[in-house]
Amino acid sequence: MFFNPATRLGHCLIAILSCCFYFFSLRASAQTEEIGVFVSPNNCVALTKGRECYTRANITWRTRVSGMYCITIDTDLTPVKCWQDARRGEFVYEMSSSQNVTITLHRPNTNTLIGTAVIEVSWLYAGDNRKRRWRLF
Amino acid sequence: MFKHVTPWFTVILVSFSLSLQAETEIADELVWNLQIDLSVVSDPTELVGVTQKEESDFVELALYMDLYYKGFFIQSNKNRTRFSNFGAEIGYHLYEESNYEISLVHKSYATGFDENEIYGEGAGEDVVPELEGINSRFDTSMQGLRFLNYTDNRLFWVDVAGDLISGEHRGWAVDAFYLLTYQLRNWDIDAGIGATYFSDKTNTYLYGVSPSESRALRPAYTPGSGHVFSVEVSARYPLSASWVFNTGVSVNQYSSSISDSPLVARDTVTRFKVSVGYVF
Numbered sequence: 001m002f003f004n005p006a007t008r009l010g011h012c013l014i015a016i017l018s019c020c021f022y023f024f025s026l027r028a029s030a031q032t033e034e035i036g037v038f039v040s041p042n043n044c045v046a047l048t049k050g051r052e053c054y055t056r057a058n059i060t061w062r063t064r065v066s067g068m069y070c071i072t073i074d075t076d077l078t079p080v081k082c083w084q085d086a087r088r089g090e091f092v093y094e095m096s097s098s099q100n101v102t103i104t105l106h107r108p109n110t111n112t113l114i115g116t117a118v119i120e121v122s123w124l125y126a127g128d129n130r131k132r133r134w135r136l137f
Numbered sequence: 138m139f140k141h142v143t144p145w146f147t148v149i150l151v152s153f154s155l156s157l158q159a160e161t162e163i164a165d166e167l168v169w170n171l172q173i174d175l176s177v178v179s180d181p182t183e184l185v186g187v188t189q190k191e192e193s194d195f196v197e198l199a200l201y202m203d204l205y206y207k208g209f210f211i212q213s214n215k216n217r218t219r220f221s222n223f224g225a226e227i228g229y230h231l232y233e234e235s236n237y238e239i240s241l242v243h244k245s246y247a248t249g250f251d252e253n254e255i256y257g258e259g260a261g262e263d264v265v266p267e268l269e270g271i272n273s274r275f276d277t278s279m280q281g282l283r284f285l286n287y288t289d290n291r292l293f294w295v296d297v298a299g300d301l302i303s304g305e306h307r308g309w310a311v312d313a314f315y316l317l318t319y320q321l322r323n324w325d326i327d328a329g330i331g332a333t334y335f336s337d338k339t340n341t342y343l344y345g346v347s348p349s350e351s352r353a354l355r356p357a358y359t360p361g362s363g364h365v366f367s368v369e370v371s372a373r374y375p376l377s378a379s380w381v382f383n384t385g386v387s388v389n390q391y392s393s394s395i396s397d398s399p400l401v402a403r404d405t406v407t408r409f410k411v412s413v414g415y416v417f
Contacts, residue, residue: 045375047325054322122378124416125170 036115037061037071037105044095049123052098057119060090061105069114072104079108095119170203172213174383176412183391184250185402186267201225201414208233210240228283237286242296246310246333247343249276268400271350274343277305292316300339308339314367327385329369337362344398355399363394376413383412 038060044053059071066087070079073093083089095101100121105114176197180189189195201213208230226244233239251273252264281298293316299309314331335343340363351357371385389406396404 044323045378046323047373047375047381051320124375124378124381 035062035064037103037117039093039103039117039119042118043120043122044097046098046121046123048125050098051123052096053121053123055095055119057093057095057103058090059093059103059117060088061115062088063114067107068109069105070108072106074102082108097121166205166207168203168205170201171417172201172381172414173417174199174201174412174414176383176410179407179409181403181406181408182248182250183389183395183401183403183406184265184268185400186265187250197412231282236288237284240283240285241280242283242298243278243280244296244298245276245278246296246298246312247276247335247339249274267355270352271400272347275303275305277303277342279310281309290318290320292318306338306342308336308342310335310339323375325373327369327371327373329367329371331367331369332364333367334364335362340394344395344400346399358398358400360394360398363392365392365395366390379416381414381416383410383414385410 040058040060041055042057044055046053061069061071063069064087066085068082068084069086069089070082071091072079080093081089081091093103097119098121101119103117103119105116106112107114174197176199177195178197179195180197181187202211202225203213204211210228210230211225212228213225226242228240228242228244230238230240250268252268252271277300279298280301281296283294283296285292285294287293293314295311295313297309297311300307311334312331313333314329316327316329319326319328340360344358344360344363346355346358348357367387367389369385369387371383371387374382376382387408389408391401391404391406393404395401
């Protein structure tokens with residue numbers, strides 16, 4: 001059997017590159033599998049300070065252990081959503097608040113806090129805007 | 138493109154903003170806002186022969202400033218920087234309650250014009266043939282009283298003002314505007330209706346044609362008093378904590394004493410604007 005050295009070198013390079021690609025893919029996958037609770041977007045901008053800010057926030061969470069997990073918002077202990085025998089979950093939260101909103105993931109059975117995420121509320125105009133509604137032209 | 142921002146104006150406002158930033162930290166009573174807007178505008182006027190021609194005529198860069206300090210205020214009331222005082226009005230609160238106030242106000246209620254092109258950077262060079270030979274109408278600021286009433290979603294003002302300082306025409310004007318704001322999630326949508334009344338002297342100064350200004354196709358004209366009705370709808374949306382999106386349309390309807398003037402081409406003017414602004 002005849003092997004061209006150049007062809008062999010090429011095959012080796014392809015194999016090495018494939019290994020590298022696989023390794024970095026695994027690593028990237030591991031990074032996206034980060035444990036915790038995440039929210040996107042994590043900020044909401046209102047026109048004026050003190051005004052209700054509205055946004056549709058996508059909340060995702062991941063844990064290492066399956067079980068019952070619940071999401072609560074701010075200091076309200078009533079869960080907005082719970083999952084049974086789950087290791088991950090997501091849902092869309094319709095936010096309407098003039099202040100920062102804290103999202104908490106916990107295990108109600110053991111009362112264990114798993115993680116938190118915050119949607120920060122900021123604004124464009126800090127002052128009283130009632131008198132500053134001027135004509136466009 | 139940057140026709141409305143002369144270099145000295147920019148220098149003054151930038152240095153002003155820097156000094157204000159410094160003052161804001163030490164004076165709680167001082168409230169200010171500075172905004173730069175880049176707009177695309179369809180901005181026809183009521184005047185004969187004046188049209189937007191070049192691409193740059195449709196683009197506008199403007200600086201707006203609001204400032205309140207111990208009763209004194211400067212407000213960029215109308216987003217038209219070719220008005221005198223850079224489009225701003227200056228005033229002092231004589232009386233202030235929780236949702237209404239009475240103020241002294243110094244403000245221009247009409248845009249001045251002359252025989253030159255008022256759009257573009259050719260101002261002072263391009264003579265509008267239909268306006269050739271007319272005297273300059275300045276953006277005469279008037280001085281008067283304002284009654285302003287506002288709630289969370291409603292604003293009403295009426296100004297009564299006269300030309301007390303410049304002496305250009307010694308006329309007077311009444312300007313009233315009613316505005317409703319609807320909040321639709323993070324949007325503000327404004328709907329407004331207003332009217333401006335010009336006395337004989339003010340209207341004649343703006344739209345009259347004196348014998349010395351008359352030509353074969355421009356007879357002398359004395360209009361008497363006049364008025365403008367306006368309707369506006371506009372919307373604002375915060376793009377971020379520093380950037381704002383604005384858009385709106387306004388329709389102005391001029392009385393026959395104005396639209397019959399040889400200097401005026403139409404009795405209805407519709408303007409449209411889309412802008413992005415940076416809020417300091």
